[in-house]
Each structure stands twice: as C-alpha cells, then as structure tokens.
Amino acid sequence: xxxxxxxxxxxxxxxRAGIIYDRAGTGWSSPVALPRTxxxxxxxxEALLRAVDVQGPVVLVGHSLGGAYAQRFAQLFPDRVAGxxxxxxxxxxxxxxxxxxxxxxxxxxxxxxxxxxxxxxxxR
Numbered sequence: 001x002x003x004x005x006x007x008x009x010x011x012x013x014x015x016r017a018g019i020i021y022d023r024a025g026t027g028w029s030s031p032v033a034l035p036r037t038x039x040x041x042x043x044x045x046e047a048l049l050r051a052v053d054v055q056g057p058v059v060l061v062g063h064s065l066g067g068a069y070a071q072r073f074a075q076l077f078p079d080r081v082a083g084x085x086x087x088x089x090x091x092x093x094x095x096x097x098x099x100x101x102x103x104x105x106x107x108x109x110x111x112x113x114x115x116x117x118x119x120x121x122x123x124r
Contacts, residue, residue, distance in 0.1 A: 005020070005061075005063060005087075006020070019048075019049075019052065019054070021048060023041055023044070023066075023069070024036075024041075024044060034115075034116075035115045035116075038068055038069055038072035039072060039076060041069045041072070041073075042069060042072045042073035042075075042076050042077070043076070045069070045073055046073070046076075046077055046080065049080070056082075057079065057080055057081055057082035058080060058081065058082060059081075059082050059083045059084065059085065060073060060074070060081060060083075060084045060085070061084070061085045061086075061087065062084065062085075062086050062087065062089060063087040063088060063089075064087075064088055064089065064090065065090055066089075067086040067087070067088075067089020067090055068089065068090045070084050070086065070089075071084070071086075071089075098121055099121065102117065102121055
C-alpha cells in the first residue's frame, strides 16, 4: 500500500508536488474483483489524475508490481508521462522465468491479467 514508501514520499514532496495512493483493492481502498488488468489499473490512475486536476506530464514511481502498472500507464498515456522511477519492479525477463501457461503473449498487453497463480509462481 502507498504508506510503505511514505518516508521517501514525504521527503520528496517537500520541494515538489506529489500524490501517493492505494490502488483499488489495496491498502485502505475499496475492494475490487480480481484478477485485474494492468490497463484497468492505468486507466484508474488517469481518472484519479483528472479528478484532482493534475495538469501536464507526471513522473511515475512504481514499486514491485506497480512498476508494471507504471509501464502500462506510459504505453496508454504517453503524453502524460515525463519519466518513470521503477523500484524493484517485476522482472523484465518475466516470460523466461514463468511456465508456458503464465507467459505474456506478444502484443497482448491490453489483456494481461495478473492472477494469484502468477503471483505464486513469481514468488517461487
């Protein structure tokens, strides 16, 4: 949840604006049905940025699975992204480490769904 990085966020936002939030279904956010696509998470972030009237490009900071979500956001909304900081993101060689049934197919980024089976395989 967002508070995991509160100390870093607090220090960074002393000299610049920032938003920290819990994705739907995590932390103190309302529950949502799982599994969820990376596109759904990215679209919710875009809606949040519009709701709080964030103008111009942003720097996204994504930790762990949030790194994949940040990358998907950048794919869907490239004009909204000035840069990204990925902290211990999901590994770029995901497909090489996963069994065939859990691999992400080329050009399937709009339908990628991270399930409990994916999470368990990644932890192993």
